[in-house]
Amino acid sequence: MTKIAPQPGIMEIALYEGGKATIDGRDDVLKLSSNENPLGAPPSAQLALAEAARNLHRYPSTDHAALREAIGEVHGLDPARIICGVGSDEVLQFICQAFSGPGDEIIHTAHGFSMYPVLIHMVGATPVCVPEAERVVDVDAILAAVSDKTRIVLLTNPGNPTGTLLPDADLQRLADGLPEDVLLVIDGAYTEYAKGFDGGTRLASDQPNVIMTRTFSKIYGLGGLRIGWGYGPKNLIDVMTRIRQPFNLSVVQLAAAEAAVRDRDWVETCAALNVQQRARLVGALRQLGVACDDSQTNFVLARFADAAEAAALDQVFQADGIIVRRVIGYGFPEALRITVGDAEQTGRVIATLTKWRERT
Numbered sequence: 001m002t003k004i005a006p007q008p009g010i011m012e013i014a015l016y017e018g019g020k021a022t023i024d025g026r027d028d029v030l031k032l033s034s035n036e037n038p039l040g041a042p043p044s045a046q047l048a049l050a051e052a053a054r055n056l057h058r059y060p061s062t063d064h065a066a067l068r069e070a071i072g073e074v075h076g077l078d079p080a081r082i083i084c085g086v087g088s089d090e091v092l093q094f095i096c097q098a099f100s101g102p103g104d105e106i107i108h109t110a111h112g113f114s115m116y117p118v119l120i121h122m123v124g125a126t127p128v129c130v131p132e133a134e135r136v137v138d139v140d141a142i143l144a145a146v147s148d149k150t151r152i153v154l155l156t157n158p159g160n161p162t163g164t165l166l167p168d169a170d171l172q173r174l175a176d177g178l179p180e181d182v183l184l185v186i187d188g189a190y191t192e193y194a195k196g197f198d199g200g201t202r203l204a205s206d207q208p209n210v211i212m213t214r215t216f217s218k219i220y221g222l223g224g225l226r227i228g229w230g231y232g233p234k235n236l237i238d239v240m241t242r243i244r245q246p247f248n249l250s251v252v253q254l255a256a257a258e259a260a261v262r263d264r265d266w267v268e269t270c271a272a273l274n275v276q277q278r279a280r281l282v283g284a285l286r287q288l289g290v291a292c293d294d295s296q297t298n299f300v301l302a303r304f305a306d307a308a309e310a311a312a313l314d315q316v317f318q319a320d321g322i323i324v325r326r327v328i329g330y331g332f333p334e335a336l337r338i339t340v341g342d343a344e345q346t347g348r349v350i351a352t353l354t355k356w357r358e359r360t
């Protein structure tokens with residue numbers, strides 16, 4: 001018997017189950033389960049990556065100055081207040097590690113991101129999950145859940161897998177209502193798909209207790225490369241920088257991300273395609289009698305009569321080589337989360353939905 005004991009909290013962590021990537025025996029699989037970009041990675045980033053690969057023998061920049069400057073320039077932010085990580089996952093981890101520990105509570109919304117409870121247990125803190133109201137973040141419920149042990153509130157906006165957006169005025173009300181020693185984190189992984197949303201930029205610029213996190217995994221099409229960033233008050237970013245490993249991002253990650261963030265045409269093209277195909281998918285679902293909210297992201301949460309109906313349709317999708325996401329762990333056993341694809345992919349999804357509806 002081993003006498004080596006894990007740290008408190010670790011055994012509470014459920015092993016992460018990623019989205020399915022293949023279906024046995026098929027080579028025409030359409031993966032719409034992880035909210036990836038249907039156009040792939042931007043050619044500008046692929047070129048920059050190949051160029052940077054000539055320098056694989058060199059250690060990467062430790063301060064990420066060039067990438068932070070590029071992000072700052074494009075988004076109108078102070079580079080000194082930006083921190084970069086291995087996906088926004090790592091930035092969220094820095095936040096939990098730097099500002100909470102055993103005995104503390106971290107509030108997270110029920111429909112945020114499945115990594116939140118993992119990160120919270122990782123630092124020995126206690127997750128406090130606050131339900132949403134009609135699939136939209138409930139500011140009053142969050143404020144009511146704050147105790148004197150609360151250190152952080154983790155909020156995804158727009159939500160995942162809900163796809164709904166909490167309006168600016170409500171975000172402001174939340175920021176204003178929190179005690180000054182509680183940090184509000186606005187996880188804006190899907191910001192670029194949300195109409196008129198600044199990702200929390202204004203709040204993170206103005207308030208002493210707000211940090212926003214962003215990712216290169218969605219609209220920038222670089223999920224496989226793992227790059228994210230956070231922005232907030234300089235004193236908080238400085239604390240997080242102390243626990244960041246000096247070489248957390250490789251030369252190829254840094255180069256590709258810098259090229260991608262400067263590639264505004266790419267972002268515009270991807271956002272426009274998403275608006276078009278999302279409207280088409282939502283329209284088709286509703287026409288077939290499937291409930292779904294207006295999405296402000298690159299996925300749609302389709303809600304069915306019950307879990308059995310969602311499971312049956314999931315099987316029909318798989319038989320047609322299409323992988324969508326069941327979101328049981330998120331508390332939506334009756335729903336499927338479908339990533340918005342390009343025109344041809346959306347056509348395939350609608351064809352399967354139509355066939356399923358005709359049969360039922």
Ligand code: PMP
Nearest residue numbers: 087088089113160189215217228
């Ligand atoms: N936040 C949300 C809401 C997400 O959906 C995801 C990825 N699915 C992330 C954060 C993490 O993204 P990444 O680590 O790839 O930047």
